[in-house]
Amino acid sequence: SQQGEEDPQALSIQEGENATMNCSYKTSINNLQWYRQNSGRGLVHLILIRSNEREKHSGRLRVTLDTSKKSSSLLITASRAADTASYFCATDFWGGGGNKLTFGTGTQLKVEL
């Protein structure tokens, strides 16, 4: 079974608004990563947060990690139409191998003008 589950499955917002998507997982992890996928394309790495970190920023992205709740959130501030894509969390968990990731089912984000 997949380790990560994103919520919501789909999200539609207006340009300039913030978008928040959540990821929950089941077992202890080494790190959690977020990726973006434009329709029909490969995935692009956005940000990596380690299990001993609580928050990380990269440009308009803010990721939080709560290991006690086994959850993470990705916040995109001041969204743009170009942010329209699917967003996936991926976990690298203990016992799964050093660099083997398990991906969630993704959140489809649509940013409208």
Place this chain on the structure above:
Amino acid sequence: DGGITQSPKYLFRKEGQNVTLSCEQNLNHDAMYWYRQDPGQGLRLIYYSQIVNDFQKGDIAEGYSVSREKKESFPLTVTSAQKNPTAFYLCASSIGTGVHEQYFGPGTRLTVT
């Protein structure tokens, strides 16, 4: 330019035929991966290789085979034993073991009729 290439972008085959998908990287990465993505779903790991001449099964290896004779190449063969081969196939690579991001190719969409 450094990166991962996959060819072809679209591939059509008749049922019962084996087909090989190409994946090449010039990032000097040790680890390479193959994922399968079905519509509206996340990525599932087929096979991965952490070093040349070595590879391990992922979560859905049945009906697939791989080789890793060169560091830069990790071809995937979809055999006639794969019950439902029509999917989007993604290749990725990472520096190696440990906590690392994965770099993805553009994908190959395989249709078997």
